[in-house]
Amino acid sequence: MGSWGTGILEDDLAADIYDSYMDMLDSKKAHQEIRKELENNYHECIEDEEEQYSYWLGLAKAQWECGILEKDVHQIVNEFIDSDVSLSLWGAEYEKDYSARKKKLAQFQRTISKVKSKPRKPKKYRFVPAFFKAGDCLIFKIPDGRYGAALVLDIDNSEKREGSTLCGLLDYVSHDKPPKDIYENRKWLSITHHSWNGRVEITWYGANSISTAPEGLEVIYNTDILPSNPKSSSWSGWSGLKQLSMQVEWDTENHKS
Secondary structure, three states: OOEOOOOOOOEHHHHHHHHHHHHHHHOOOOHHHHHHHHHHHOHHHHHOOOOHHHHHHHHHHHHHHOOOOOHHHHHHHHHHHHHOHHHHHOOOOOHHHHHHHHHHHHHHHHHHOOOOOOOOOOOOOOOEOOOOOOOEEEEEEOOOOOEEEEEEEEEEOOOOOEOEEEEEEEEEEEOOOOOHHHHHHOOEOEEOOOOOOOEEOEEEEEHHHHHHOOOOOEEEEEOOOOOOOOOOOOEEOHHHHHHHHHHHHHHHHOOOO
């Protein structure tokens, strides 16, 4: 489960489905054509016991936003929300997140039960380039006011809609801004909260979501990028940087330093 929050689109796969749907809509593709292409591209996720829920939530969210939520999609989502089957991935032992996710699902179910009054229409592309450059050393703040750090490893401005920035989250939290050697030593953050299994947090971030980034995001240095730096095909909005604060909260609750 690649989630960084309890919201419907605070999940890697659900967000990918939603964003892909809107990208194809803006490319003037018909809704049936979009669904067919998504089913072809994500057929393994649809058949996966765990990932299927994220797929259908992302699709339902996109279709509802466009005012064309299909009956079978609506029924599938209603069935697994009513049965609580998708909540088994969250684990009832994590009462805070389990309860919050259950409320978000119930709220979403109520929302999509009514037709959206102002459906989203296809938009003209306004290309937004990547905001940073390779080697940029970023800082941002987590909710308790301390600083986190991330290193820009690459950028990609080849897509029609937006540029993307490949960032690696660093294992750094402090009331002081990080010295440059923190970025040069490249101790990557390992994500272990909830169902994450120690994945190093290296992710592409789309330029259009920059407004969702944590407070205080800025460049403080620039350093060399090494050929040995890790690569990634994971994609997220800039809110994905909040993985650091979620990891800090998890470690605190589980009495880890």
